[in-house]
Amino acid sequence: MLSVLHVKKSFGPVPAVRDVSFEIERGATFGLLGPNGAGKTTTMRMILGILTADEGSITWNGTRIDGRMRRRFGYLPEERGLYAKMKVREQIAFFGRLHGMTEPAITERTDYWIAHLRLQEYAKRPAGELSKGNQQKVQVACCAVHEPELLVLDEPFSGLDPVNAETLMSTLKELQSRGTTLVLSSHQMWQLEELCTRFCIISDGENRAAGTLAELRAAWPTRVLRVEPGSSAVEAVLQTVPGAHRLGSQEGRLDYQVPANADFPGTLRALVSAEAVTRFESIEPSLQDVYLRAIGAAA
Amino acid sequence: MNEFVTVFSAEVTRRVKSRPFLIGLVIGLLVIAGMIRAPALLGAAFSQELKQIVLTGSPQMLARAKLLLEKDFNVELQPAAPQTPTLSYLQHHHNAGALVRLQATGKQLHVTVHTRDLSSFPKSTLEEDLAPLNLALATASSQAVIDKSMNVPITVVGVNSKFGNEAASKAAEGIAFTLLFFLYISILLNSQLIMTSVAEEKTSRIAELLIASVNPSALLAGKIAAAAVMAIIQMASWLVVGFLLSPHAGTSAASQSVMGLSGASTAITPLDIFAFIAFFILGYLQLSTLFAGLASLINRTEDIGSLSGPLVFPVVGAFFLAIYALNSPGSMLVTVTSFIPILAPFVMFARVAVSNVPLWQFILSLLINTAAVWLIALAAGKIYRVGMMLYGRPPKLKQIWATLRT
Numbered sequence: 200m201l202s203v204l205h206v207k208k209s210f211g212p213v214p215a216v217r218d219v220s221f222e223i224e225r226g227a228t229f230g231l232l233g234p235n236g237a238g239k240t241t242t243m244r245m246i247l248g249i250l251t252a253d254e255g256s257i258t259w260n261g262t263r264i265d266g267r268m269r270r271r272f273g274y275l276p277e278e279r280g281l282y283a284k285m286k287v288r289e290q291i292a293f294f295g296r297l298h299g300m301t302e303p304a305i306t307e308r309t310d311y312w313i314a315h316l317r318l319q320e321y322a323k324r325p326a327g328e329l330s331k332g333n334q335q336k337v338q339v340a341c342c343a344v345h346e347p348e349l350l351v352l353d354e355p356f357s358g359l360d361p362v363n364a365e366t367l368m369s370t371l372k373e374l375q376s377r378g379t380t381l382v383l384s385s386h387q388m389w390q391l392e393e394l395c396t397r398f399c400i401i402s403d404g405e406n407r408a409a410g411t412l413a414e415l416r417a418a419w420p421t422r423v424l425r426v427e428p429g430s431s432a433v434e435a436v437l438q439t440v441p442g443a444h445r446l447g448s449q450e451g452r453l454d455y456q457v458p459a460n461a462d463f464p465g466t467l468r469a470l471v472s473a474e475a476v477t478r479f480e481s482i483e484p485s486l487q488d489v490y491l492r493a494i495g496a497a498a
Numbered sequence: 499m500n501e502f503v504t505v506f507s508a509e510v511t512r513r514v515k516s517r518p519f520l521i522g523l524v525i526g527l528l529v530i531a532g533m534i535r536a537p538a539l540l541g542a543a544f545s546q547e548l549k550q551i552v553l554t555g556s557p558q559m560l561a562r563a564k565l566l567l568e569k570d571f572n573v574e575l576q577p578a579a580p581q582t583p584t585l586s587y588l589q590h591h592h593n594a595g596a597l598v599r600l601q602a603t604g605k606q607l608h609v610t611v612h613t614r615d616l617s618s619f620p621k622s623t624l625e626e627d628l629a630p631l632n633l634a635l636a637t638a639s640s641q642a643v644i645d646k647s648m649n650v651p652i653t654v655v656g657v658n659s660k661f662g663n664e665a666a667s668k669a670a671e672g673i674a675f676t677l678l679f680f681l682y683i684s685i686l687l688n689s690q691l692i693m694t695s696v697a698e699e700k701t702s703r704i705a706e707l708l709i710a711s712v713n714p715s716a717l718l719a720g721k722i723a724a725a726a727v728m729a730i731i732q733m734a735s736w737l738v739v740g741f742l743l744s745p746h747a748g749t750s751a752a753s754q755s756v757m758g759l760s761g762a763s764t765a766i767t768p769l770d771i772f773a774f775i776a777f778f779i780l781g782y783l784q785l786s787t788l789f790a791g792l793a794s795l796i797n798r799t800e801d802i803g804s805l806s807g808p809l810v811f812p813v814v815g816a817f818f819l820a821i822y823a824l825n826s827p828g829s830m831l832v833t834v835t836s837f838i839p840i841l842a843p844f845v846m847f848a849r850v851a852v853s854n855v856p857l858w859q860f861i862l863s864l865l866i867n868t869a870a871v872w873l874i875a876l877a878a879g880k881i882y883r884v885g886m887m888l889y890g891r892p893p894k895l896k897q898i899w900a901t902l903r904t
Contacts, residue, residue: 244887247710249706249709249710249887250887266713269710269711270711272710274706274707274710274711275707276703276706276707276710278703278706279703279707280699280702280703280704280705280706280707281702281704282512282702282704283702284512284515285512293504293508294707294711296500296504297501297504297505297708297711297712298711299500338707341707342707
């Protein structure tokens with residue numbers, strides 16, 4: 200388990216992380232969300248020991264993270280780079296070696312990642328000659344070649360075209376299935392929603408919300424009630440629901456925002472008695488809704 | 499250790515293939531041929547004439563000789579001077595460069611010069627100035643006698659010198675100059691290569707990936723060690739080519755005049771070779787570590803020049819001080835700077851090569867400079883760890899100072 204407890208980090212007089220805490224079960228996929236400057240990258244760097252926390256503790260399986268342990272981790276930084284003149288294959292193998300791998304495992308894993316990421320035709324070419332998307336794939340291979348226990352990816356989908364984004368998504372799912380603990384940050388909410396089992400939203404260096412998507416949704420104070428047909432009889436019933444607020448009507452349906460603790464069965468009974476209702480749906484908030492609300496609360 | 503070996507081997511491979519290294523190696527080799535004879539020429543240009551002399555001999559001869567010598571020398575007459583003067587004797591007589599003893603044997607003038615600097619004493623000037631005196635001593639007036647009298651036999655003897663004769667002293671100076679040149683070029687070139695390498699890793703943004711994978715100290719140490727190996731290969735290549743291209747190549751004299759490894763008349767002693775290797779390593783470690791640490795503060799490769807400029811000046815200064823030291827190894831400036839880090843690797847080596855440096859001074863300089871390597875590594879390591887993660891505006895001196903204090 201990765202445990203991040205009340206970590207703080209300042210750069211001179213500027214606080215980058217004020218108080219961030221979360222825990223990640225081994226093998227889980229965790230989404231760290233927040234706007235630019237929220238402290239995500241600093242938190243990730245502290246997890247990897249690149250930066251030292253001013254206060255708080257970061258442990259892996261109950262042990263403080265040291266240099267030896269760090270070699271079992273992988274990191275894909277937001278700002279990516281490669282040795283432009285080093286060949287793709289050599290580059291991946293070099294990072295394998297840096298993480299303590301030895302032959303023949305290096306060759307075997309390098310071959311695997313080159314094939315998996317469809318980089319065969321570029322394997323003997325200098326990395327600088329590759330397109331940005333292919334360079335990003337090489338970087339993914341570099342950080343995953345040693346089969347890390349914990350892989351931290353800072354904005355992994357940034358700059359990828361849909362095809363490469365899909366390739367990365369399937370790669371991450373494969374790592375997930377092998378039991379790799381993943382920590383991701385991204386502004387692409389749908390990708391995180393698909394991958395992550397737990398989330399932490401931070402803003403201004405502090406926790407704003409944390410939990411599974413279900414837990415985050417449960418804490419959401421309202422729901423959207425979608426009813427068809429959007430007739431005046433239906434509208435009249437919905438207006439009687441305490442705290443209800445009309446959002447709009449479209450394509451013959453009516454959307455109302457109602458409190459999360461509204462009497463949904465009672466409302467449905469009233470609607471059925473007033474109109475031949477063909478649709479009655481309580482829409483859960485999306486991760487984006489939760490995120491925006493958390494960030495808005497911080498603003 | 500594995501991290502170190504991995505970084506080390508990757509660095510060596512990259513550097514062997516790098517264009518700056520290959521160009522530096524080739525240009526260096528081409529320059530060597532021209533440099534083979536440069537020491538004597540440059541040595542003459544830089545030599546300081548030893549104008550203050552103490553003149554001794556019979557009173558009658560001294561008065562006449564003084565008149566002849568005054569246009570070129572500052573002469574102090576000492577009719578009663580010791581047979582073999584010490585260095586302190588010369589120092590007590592206006593810091594004289596030499597004691598010149600005049601003796602008349604029959605109709606021939608004999609001159610013995612006891613000088614503190616065998617290689618630089620202006621023997622030919624003395625010979626020309628004293629020729630009329632020698633002529634006056636001759637009784638016969640035939641042209642043959644006059645011709646003979648124009649040649650004043652002068653014997654030059656060193657005072658507190660490590661060399662037995664003038665030729666060995668000049669050879670040592672030439673060899674020391676050549677080695678100093680190698681030292682200078684190799685240290686400067688490879689330190690700048692390290693700076694470029696660090697700056698490239700930072701500007702290409704691979705630095706963060708590296709630091710997440712490997713201890714920054716191991717990363718820095720691996721890079722510096724790899725560059726050191728490259729520097730040694732480069733220097734060894736230059737020395738070998740220099741040896742092969744030297745005029746005496748293939749003769750036993752060549753091995754003595756260029757490498758000076760053995761033989762009674764050898765110009766360079768094992769201590770000199772040890773000093774060269776030791777100060778090369780110390781100088782290289784001091785500068786390359788400093789260059790690497792500061793390179794981590796660069797955000798754009800274009801900034802390398804502006805940052806390396808101020809770092810190069812002390813090295814250039816040290817090189818010129820060392821050349822000065824070849825001619826004036828005993829001067830106060832040379833003695834003091836032979837202990838100061840960055841300068842000492844050049845100046846102390848020059849002193850050791852051409853004079854008898856007290857052992858305690860040699861050891862003290864080694865200790866001071868070893869401690870300096872440690873301190874510079876400590877400071878550069880801190881700057882490197884922080885600097886590699888620092889993007890945006892270059893840090894201010896205040897921020898660098900704060901980093902060093904943490």
